[in-house]
Amino acid sequence: MAPKHKSVETRFMEARDEALRALRGLDRRSFLKVAAASAGAVLARGLLPPHAFQLVNVAYADPAQPGWSFAYISDTHLYEKKLNERFVRAVLKAVDDVNALSPQPDFVLFGGDLAQLGKPEELAMGRDILKEVKAPVKMMVGEHDWFLDLGEHWKSMFGPVNYSFDHKGVHVVVLMSVVERDFWTARKMTPLERMQTVAGLDNGTQSRFEVGEEGRAWLKGDLAKVAHTTPLLVFSHSPLYKYYRDWNFWTEDADEVQAILKPYAHVTVVHGHTHQLLSNRIGNIHFHGMLSTAWPWPYAPTGLPPLTVMMNRADPFDQFDGTGDGRVVMHADGVADKIYNLWDRNPVTVRASFLASNGARDKPMATKLVTY
């Protein structure tokens, strides 16, 4: 019997062995076919990580034609300049990355938590840095941007927190999911105390994240005129499912939100907040986490969706390990492939077919740091 727990390294080696076995199993003709198709399918960096042994991953021989792509930068957690330069350095690197993409993404999503403590100067610095992005930037709010002044500055800089637009046949929704019930008035907290409480990942004083009644009503209204056959792309800061409550890797009213999204044939949710490789599927909804530019979070002790391809521990000496940015390729048929651009590791592509098949097909290569 196989052991219950397999380390990331073990699974990586198994995946590699499987790929190598497949290579031996191919005759010359099908190898050429696979190799040619793979080479031809490389549309952009990261879409096909160019390992020799990935050329034979047969699913790659017949990819759905990508329709368009967007890039993201997320969870920059900028501090005031005089306090911390490392995170500034990281977001500059991300901006440089997305500006170097060829072809350019249709837009760049900012995934929330631009600031660390929601201060006007933190937000302004982030805004000014993001001005350097060549593609249009779509902003999303995170709890670190919000709880100092309940969004006053953020909204004055970037506009409404809930909004939607249509792009190349896809209905795109940006949804505020980090509403918290009032825990501060009764405790007589100052705005900064409120912010600092929320900024503590495992600070149990705060409430759980939720889209809230108002947000759900807005979402229903927004989707009222969208046909159920239209592919949906939803951006939220917290994952729109229940992963780990104590860290707010969680949306309290996720079930209600999922019910609103249920009638749609293809729904892709892309979220921030968790700072890690994270994939999930619930019915018709595919979920992808975004990387942070600032730091990676460890995986929560329980609740990890089984479809997640984990990354192993980040090198604590390397600011850029476990962090990065990424892209999403939207296919013409409404499904999305998620590409994690890990700065100091190989990129990882989580294909829609992997989630749709419940992990049976197109398993991504596990991300692995060279052993210590």
Add this chain to the structure above:
Amino acid sequence: MRRTAGLLLLFCCTVARGEIPKMGPLAQPKRADQAGLPHELTAAVTPADNPTTPDKVALGQKLFFDGRLSADGTVACATCHDPAKGFTDGKPTAVGIGKQVGHRNAPTILDALYNDTQFWDGRARTLEDQAKLPITNKIEMGMPNLDAAVASVAKVPEYQTAFQRIFGRPINGDDLARALAAYERTQVAFDSPFDRFLGGDENAMDAAARRGWATFNGRGRCMSCHGVNGTRPTFSDDKFHNIGVSAHKQNFVELARKGLQLIDSGNARAVDDAALQTDMSELGRFLVTKQAHDVGAFKTSTLRNVLVTGPYFHDGSQETLWDVLDHYNKGGVQNPFLDGGIQRLGLSEGEIDDLVAFLAALTSDSYAAIGKKELARQRALSRTKRPQRDVAAALGKKAQGAGFQGPFGDAMPPQTLRNPSTIGGR
């Protein structure tokens, strides 16, 4: 015609043989009773199909100094890996046949047996694999193929009998490499003052070197890549890092983008071709893995005998250890592919001097005299010439955003020494 070529070859050999270093006492296999020698690890890194035997080592040593392995007889392994110079050549980048200059600095053979991979970009796994490649490299030893080298060696009757005796078969490329590798595996260096210090002799290193050892493990952050322990005794993590050396070259970012574009086009072979024909050799490990995060990354080199194996970095661009430390102190040269571990250090002059003293204490006894002279030379140079020194950048008083475009390129705020995790509060 063939006869003329043969005569020409003979002529070249006689004229140029003098350029190949002599086999002095430093070329001999090293003693096995060195203070810090990791015996078990040494056994573990010796392949089962190539045990180290005295006969084989002697054969390998002879071959190591034999110019007949090169196309015109002028270059031997020892040309670039001269035992008298710590098995390097003391030049910024290697010089091969016909005085052709390569792109990379010749690394030392000392302790190379412990490397996970060989070459600056790790393209060979073992010493055996490594040994074959310079022989057929156009600008190094220039043989058209390994068989040509075998044929050249096979003309010598002594070699024929030696190979037959040791391997039980006629000379062939694999055995040639095995003999060279067996000799290289005897070049171990664990008899430095540092090894005796670790062994319990507190006075083996002077006070400056001891302070340097503390800085090495502390504020200098050196041990995050150059850590030393039982399984990695050579001060290398055997990984590949972009420490911002390639970015010294003006066109590095442009080259990197071009390399990535070639990969994106789906034609990985195009990168290999470009690497040979252009200065894409600066892209380092990327040429092997074709991964973006390996652009400009080179292998962490050993620090043992670093004092006598300069000049430094993959391109030999830094002449003294002070220059190397100045480079790290200011956080390298910014570029979009810079390793996340490279940060400005804010070390003082005193701390830098201490670190050099510590690095000097990693010199083997056999190189002690050469090292003493070299340290004096480098120290004298460092008192007047510090091309990499940038105190403002090292102390965070100046932005260093050369690689970044836009208004924040020159407005990087100073780094706080306060732990950021304490700022958010609970």
